[in-house]
Amino acid sequence: MQTDQVNLKKRAESAAEKKAAFGEDFKLDRFEEGSRVSKPIEDLQTLDEESKKTLLQVGVVPSEEGRSGSLLVLDNAVSHSSLRDKNVELMSTQKALKKYEWLKEYSWKLVAVDTDKYTAKTYLENADGYFIRAPAGKKSSLPVQTCLLLGSNKVFQTVHNIVVVEEGASLDIITGCTAKKGVEEGLHLGISEMYVKKGATLNFTMIHNWAEQIGVRPRTVVHVEEGGTYVSNYICLKPVRSVQMYPTVKLEGEGAVTRLNTIAIAHSGSELDLGSRAIFDASGTKAELISRTITIGGRIIARGEMIGNAKGAKGHLECKGLVLTDKGSQLAIPILEANVDDIELTHEAAVGKIAKDQVEYLMARGLTEDEAVGMIVRGFLDVGIRGIPEELRKEIENTIAQTAFGM
Amino acid sequence: MLKIEDLTVEVNGKNLLHDVNLEVKKGYTNVLFGPNGAGKSALMRTIMGFSEYRVVKGRILFNGEDITGLSVDERARLGLGIMMQRPPDMSGIKLRDLVKVLSKGQRDPEALAENLDMKRFLDRDVNVGFSGGEIKRSELLQLAVQSPSLYLLDEPESGVDLVSIEQVGMTIKGLLEEGLDCPGESCKKGKSALIITHTGQILDYVKADRGFILCNGTIMCSGNPLKMLEEIKSRGYEECIKCRLIK
Ligand SMILES: Nc1ncnc2c1ncn2[C@@H]1O[C@H](COP(=O)(O)OP(=O)(O)OP(=O)(O)O)[C@@H](O)[C@H]1O
Numbered sequence: 069m070q071t072d073q074v075n076l077k078k079r080a081e082s083a084a085e086k087k088a089a090f091g092e093d094f095k096l097d098r099f100e101e102g103s104r105v106s107k108p109i110e111d112l113q114t115l116d117e118e119s120k121k122t123l124l125q126v127g128v129v130p131s132e133e134g135r136s137g138s139l140l141v142l143d144n145a146v147s148h149s150s151l152r153d154k155n156v157e158l159m160s161t162q163k164a165l166k167k168y169e170w171l172k173e174y175s176w177k178l179v180a181v182d183t184d185k186y187t188a189k190t191y192l193e194n195a196d197g198y199f200i201r202a203p204a205g206k207k208s209s210l211p212v213q214t215c216l217l218l219g220s221n222k223v224f225q226t227v228h229n230i231v232v233v234e235e236g237a238s239l240d241i242i243t244g245c246t247a248k249k250g251v252e253e254g255l256h257l258g259i260s261e262m263y264v265k266k267g268a269t270l271n272f273t274m275i276h277n278w279a280e281q282i283g284v285r286p287r288t289v290v291h292v293e294e295g296g297t298y299v300s301n302y303i304c305l306k307p308v309r310s311v312q313m314y315p316t317v318k319l320e321g322e323g324a325v326t327r328l329n330t331i332a333i334a335h336s337g338s339e340l341d342l343g344s345r346a347i348f349d350a351s352g353t354k355a356e357l358i359s360r361t362i363t364i365g366g367r368i369i370a371r372g373e374m375i376g377n378a379k380g381a382k383g384h385l386e387c388k389g390l391v392l393t394d395k396g397s398q399l400a401i402p403i404l405e406a407n408v409d410d411i412e413l414t415h416e417a418a419v420g421k422i423a424k425d426q427v428e429y430l431m432a433r434g435l436t437e438d439e440a441v442g443m444i445v446r447g448f449l450d451v452g453i454r455g456i457p458e459e460l461r462k463e464i465e466n467t468i469a470q471t472a473f474g475m
Numbered sequence: 476m477l478k479i480e481d482l483t484v485e486v487n488g489k490n491l492l493h494d495v496n497l498e499v500k501k502g503y504t505n506v507l508f509g510p511n512g513a514g515k516s517a518l519m520r521t522i523m524g525f526s527e528y529r530v531v532k533g534r535i536l537f538n539g540e541d542i543t544g545l546s547v548d549e550r551a552r553l554g555l556g557i558m559m560q561r562p563p564d565m566s567g568i569k570l571r572d573l574v575k576v577l578s579k580g581q582r583d584p585e586a587l588a589e590n591l592d593m594k595r596f597l598d599r600d601v602n603v604g605f606s607g608g609e610i611k612r613s614e615l616l617q618l619a620v621q622s623p624s625l626y627l628l629d630e631p632e633s634g635v636d637l638v639s640i641e642q643v644g645m646t647i648k649g650l651l652e653e654g655l656d657c658p659g660e661s662c663k664k665g666k667s668a669l670i671i672t673h674t675g676q677i678l679d680y681v682k683a684d685r686g687f688i689l690c691n692g693t694i695m696c697s698g699n700p701l702k703m704l705e706e707i708k709s710r711g712y713e714e715c716i717k718c719r720l721i722k
Pocket residue numbers: 486487489491509510511512513514515516517518527560
């Protein structure tokens with residue numbers, strides 16, 4: 069055990085300067101470490117109005133109404149954690165690691181510490197974050213909400229999250245990642261390791277709402293066992309400097325299923341390098357990777373990769389991108405790999421402008437051009453989040469309605 | 476109400492219509508016949524103002540106003556409404572939401588859809604995977620909300636089964652008679668329409684006033700629509716072409 073730790077540390081140290089495979093390279097020493105201590109916030113409703121608004125915009129409800137628990141990470145400190153539903157466990161990762169000896173077996177097992185300098189930094193910082201566990205057979209009727217908040221200018225935030233959904237359990241999580249008003253520059257590094265056990269279901273919704281000069285480097289790996297389901301919805305509609313992520317779902321048990329939805333808007337000055345990867349390691353596994361992206365001046369790189377290593381695997385990858393101005397660009401990079409026979413992997417990619425005949429069809433019904441374009445764009449994004457639980461969907465639609473057309 | 480004068484139209488530099496003259500008076504229902512590829516849909520889409528159709532000569536008047544240069548939505552707001560032969564797939568837009576937007580939230584999509592037996596389709600994306608007959612009913616539902624003063628109906632009965640045709644026909648009749656406050660032959664206060672038809676089945680439900688035949692991109696002749704239909708049924712379009720040549 070001890071040697072394990074030493075080994076990890078060595079590997080992390082050796083990767084301290086290792087550039088990530090994709091995306092702009094951020095110099096870590098240009099940022100200060102975010103504070104590891106923060107005054108505990110007993111009640112999210114005592115936050116100032118501005119902060120509450122910030123939280124609401126990423127699906128985090130300060131009153132905690134309709135949520136089974138809430139956890140807030142401010143810079144590098146877990147500053148709020150509360151739980152209403154006994155069917156789920158929620159606490160800071162550091163606390164959980166102290167409480168549960170067995171959790172070691174889940175920490176830094178899916179994400180390699182030496183993936184790049186960002187994972188290395190997060191490991192070496194011994195970062196805190198959220199730990200959420202749904203005990204076997206339990207179903208929490210309401211989602212757990214977590215918020216990763218950058219509270220100070222020019223700092224880096226490191227977060228390490230672990231989610232365990234035990235056999236037959238079901239869990240919904242909403243994570244809002246955002247910056248306080250006035251925080252213009254910063255770096256967010258977030259490691260997430262998620263385990264979906266036999267017959268379990270995890271619905272994970274992540275909403276990003278950063279600022280013009282913030283760099284974002286999430287590193288997520290999900291392990292899904294026999295008959296398990298992992299659904300992810302990623303939403304990023306506001307300006308940001310650079311997001312680069314490539315969440316990977318490993319379908320390890322027979323009949324495991326995943327669906328990853330991405331909807332994003334790249335504003336001028338933003339680079340969104342958004343990937344999704346599914347690895348089919350067991351027979352009869354299924355994946356659907358859907359991305360719907362729009363550029364209104366920024367650059368979008370939509371990657372998707374499916375690697376079929378087991379018979380009977382079935383996957384579909386769909387990247388659709390709209391270019392609404394001359395200044396923006398869209399690059400779709402689908403990759404399909406079949407390593408055994410009896411595999412069905414397909415992809416569909418399309419980038420371009422809004423179809424004129426669609427716009428004029430709505431205009432012929434009396435909508436103005438702007439109204440028609442708005443309706444088509446909302447519909448376009450909406451397809452990216454279909455098939456998710458109704459309540460979540462309403463919230464995301466609200467977010468789209470609120471944010472998409474402040475553009 | 477609608478007057479088309481010497482209209483010549485191009486698509487991608489290719490001439491589709493030339494020297495078209497046609498009129499629909501207020502309260503009249505006129506019919507446009509013509510063989511496949513004659514340019515009937517092109518003419519209707521030009522009247523509506525779709526941008527791929529470029530008017531190179533002539534003009535379109537609506538209630539005396541020259542609308543040749545107006546955009547599609549401006550024409551819609553003036554009172555033109557179209558049922559398209561082949562509308563585009565509107566992926567992501569549910570019929571329910573479109574109906575809501577078109578009625579500015581004033582009318583209940585459920586109730587409107589009920590009449591057209593379209594309730595099952597409210598939660599589908601508009602036109603996506605709709606069958607031929609479903610497209611017609613979806614178009615009618617939208618038109619019913621829009622309530623234009625001039626209906627441009629491109630083959631409203633084609634693809635509609637023999638049972639549904641009654642429903643589609645009666646709905647169109649109802650829409651055209653909206654605002655008709657005095658019954659009787661001579662009273663022309665209802666809506667106006669220009670209808671494209673091959674089979675003339677729709678004429679069992681709505682009374683047509685005047686017929687036109689479009690051939691090779693221009694109007695060849697006009698006259699009594701039912702007589703024209705008889706003529707076309709028995710002799711095809713040959714006579715009409717001749718009739719133009721004789722003039
Ligand atoms: N956008 C376009 N680009 C090129 N050709 C076109 C375009 N639109 C129409 N056409 C051509 O113009 C001609 C007239 O088309 P249109 O659709 O108006 O025919 P129609 O009279 O409505 O025929 P139908 O009875 O088959 O519906 C056809 O030959 C068609 O292929």
